[in-house]
Amino acid sequence: MALLVVLLVLLCAESGISQEKDNDNETNALIGEFCGRNGVTSLLNFNKNRNITLNDLRMQLSSKRVLAARAQVVGPGDSVYAVTQCRNYLTVDQCVACFDAGVSKVFNCSAANAYISFDNCFLRYEGFIEFYNDPYFMMDGSGTQFLKCGNQSASQPTPFNQVVRDLLSNIRDATPKTSNFYVASTRQIISENTKVYATAQCVENITQATCQTCMNSVYDKLNSCPPSNQGRFSDVACFARYSDTPFFNDNQTTNIITTRGHSGKPVAIVVAAIGGGVLCLLILVLWLLYRRRLRNKSKKNEQGYINLRLMPMADGAVHYDYKNLKLATNNFSQENILGRGGFGEVFKAILDDKKVVAVKKLQVQHDGATEEFEKEVKLISNIRHRNLLRLLGWSSEGSHLLLVLEYMPNGSLDRFLWGPQRGTLNWNQRYEIIFGIARGLAHLHDEYHIKIVHRDIKSSNILLGDDFRPKIADFGLARFQPEGQSHVSTAFAGTLGYTAPEYALHGFLSDKVDTYSFGIVVLEIICGRRSTEVRPSTSDICCLLEDAWEMYENTKHVNVIDETLKLTEYEREHAMNIIVIALLCTQSPASDRPTMSEVVSMLQEGRSMAERQLTRPTILKNANRRIHIEVMQNQKRKMQLN
Incomplete structure (x- = not known):
């Protein structure tokens, strides 16, 4: 029987090389394009950095004769990190041609991030470096998965569907196990005397687990295409395509028998040779072990800690x-x-x-x-x-x-506001920190697949990296906000001085609680004072927020700006505008506060505050007094730094 199994395995193995034939890899269909929502500080500076980066990518492809490249321009303001990668069946010249097609597309995008996917390559750039090794590390959530099915059907759908699905199953399992995360394979459809061609590729330098996760998506998505004669699926981490028309040469296939391990037809034959009785016993034992593991999963260990x-x-x-x-x-x-x-x-x-x-x-x-x-x-x-x-x-x-x-080498933000590093942050750094915190909260509230309320936004929970990029930390108090609900009622947990009045007094928790806390942190950043600090000259005012409101009402909010900041006239005007945004975030009732996505837009686009009204928080004096923001032409221009 062992000899029979070996013979059957050999019969099922695909041949590695066959006669070369023409292919259509000269075609380069666009699968999808994505222009992100991440804004730039200066469009002129961004375009310059992007052009340098794209030129560097092209130079690497053409001069080094490679099919993948990375390039970056890191500088104050709009850094650009870019990557491009072509399919392994291409020549370098075909790869460069595909890259050039991608460049022509991204020039239509004025955002700080973009992703273009073709049959033959992809091009992506971001404003941060992390996506090089983690493609899913991105700011815009979903929107970069593309599926395209052909508009013609196979002449004999049943055998075609089965062959395609078997082929997709094999490349799903094999691709993460290859050294270069790339597979090209074919299958013969005997009844039609034709072949199906398929290829799959994961992005370079990612983990095998990430590649496998993406290939699982490939299998699930492309399985919906048959009986279409071709299909394409592209994600930020991988790409796959099948077609009944050759798009690579038969001598460019991958021998996936050696990579797929215990998957595919050979194992099925071996299992069948075991015998029905033994197989049933094996299934019973595995089922019992599975049930036992499920019971263990649902319990905590003896000490009461989660496994x-x-x-x-x-x-x-x-x-x-x-x-x-x-x-x-x-x-x-x-x-x-x-x-x-x-x-x-x-x-x-x-x-x-x-x-x-x-x-x-x-x-x-x-x-x-x-x-x-x-x-x-x-x-x-x-x-x-x-x-x-x-x-x-x-x-x-x-x-x-x-x-x-x-590890965040610069520690927490509060060290730079009133700690040992007080006065070392310039205005541009403070603005970038404010903008970064806003983008992080907007992601939690509006871009993640569920709404998450942090509940403890404060300066000590904002950590700074080498480049002073802020990162929100400490999610121990975070809560989900159910879709369709304006708030949830819960016991108070947070830090007084940063907490919205409706939550501190009544337990009404919503994303607008984070918005309020963000407003307080912004005032701390601009003023260089703790939220609970009282200025000696204003002993009748309870805290920083009330002081900022009093000054704003008297059009003297320039006086609350940190005295260690040496601002130009433009920077002073810019800081005053952002104080107004911070006060918008602290209003009562909570419905008057902007969403964090709206805050990002205000910070990014320099939107006028002229027609908005501000309402004082209820915990302050004169809570019901409404204040109209007068139209000031000097506040309409240049909300952001060039």
């Missing part, structure tokens, strides 16, 4: 051994402490590969520690955004609950 190894994690988030993290933090030594919070401490750690990370160690004696840990891991493991702190991994062993997070 996070069984929780769904985003690609790249890994489980760390507690002993290794203990060693990396020098036994959680005091000299490695980066900060302290309500649920624990954060330590600097150096891993074995010399990578520097931050390790958040939760205090498990706290009543909410386990719940906070589980919630934070579930939330941030699946959120990717340049202005949200990224989860790298976690550890859950006994009573030890640890989160491994991005």
Whole structure:
């Protein structure tokens, strides 16, 4: 029987090379294009940087004779990071031609990010570097998946459908296992005396798990195309195509038998040879083990802590051994402490590969520690955004609950506002920090597939990277806001001084609570004062917010700007405009506040404040007094820095 199995396996294996024939890889159909929503600071500066980057990409392709390239221009303002990649069956000249077609498309886009996908290549650029190794690290949520099915049907749909689906199944399994994440394969349709050609490719330098996730999408999406004679699917992480017309040569196929492991027809034959009785017994044993595992999944361990190894994690988030993290933090030594919070401490750690990370160690004696840990891991493991702190991994062993997070070398924002680094942030840096926080919150509220309310936006929860790019941290108090509901009623949790009045007084929680907190943080950034700080000369005013309102009502809000800032006339006007936006965010009732997406637009586009009315927060004096913002021509121009 063993000999029979070997013979059957050999009969089922595809031939690696056959006679070369003409193909249509000269065609280069557009699959989809996406012009993002991320704005630029200066269109002139952005266009210059983009042109330099695209020229660099083309030079690499043509001079190095390669099919993939990266390039970037990093500078103050509008940095551009770009990547292009062609299909492996192309010549370099065909690749350059495809790239040129992509360049002609992106010139129609004035956003800071774009994605163009063709049959033969893709071109993408962003304003941040993280997407190089994590294609899904993006700001605009969905919108970059494209599916195109042919408009002609196969002459014999039933055999055609079966062959296509078998072929797609095989390339789905094989592509992530190849060294270059690329597969090209064919299948013969005997009844029609024709072939089906298919290829799949994942983006370079991503993980095998990310490639596999994308290939699963390929299989699910392209399966809806047959009996169409061809189909294409493109995502930011991968591409796949099938057709009954050759688009690569038969000598360019990949021998996927060696890569797909225990999948495909050979295994099916071996299983059939085992015998019906043995197979039934094996299925019964596997079913019992599966049921047992399901029961274990639904329980916490004996100490009452979540087994996070069984929780769904985003690609790249890994489980760390507690002993290794203990060693990396020098036994959680005091000299490695980066900060302290309500649920624990954060330590600097150096891993074995010399990578520097931050390790958040939760205090498990706290009543909410386990719940906070589980919630934070579930939330941030699946959120990717340049202005949200990224989860790298976690550890859950006994009573030890640890989160491994991005290391932010400049620490928290409050250090630069009233801490040891006070006065070192210039106006442009402060504006970019305000803009980044707004974009992060807009992603949580409006771009992620569910609305998330952070609940604890404050200066100490804004961390700064090397380039002072802000990232929102500490999602332990975050809550989902159900679709269609204006708010949820819940017990107060947050930080007084940053919390909206309707939430602090009545427990009404909505995304507008974050908007209020954002307004307070903006005032702190511009004024360089704590939200609870009282100026000695205004002892009858309770806090920074009321002081800003009083000054604004008397058109003297220039006086609340941080005295350490040395502003030009334009910068002073710009800062005053953003104070008005901050006050818009703190209004009562909550419905009067803008959404964070609207705030991003106001910051980005310089939209006039002229026809808006402001309403003081209810916790302040004269709560019902409405204030009309007078029309000021000098506030209409240049809301953003060039």
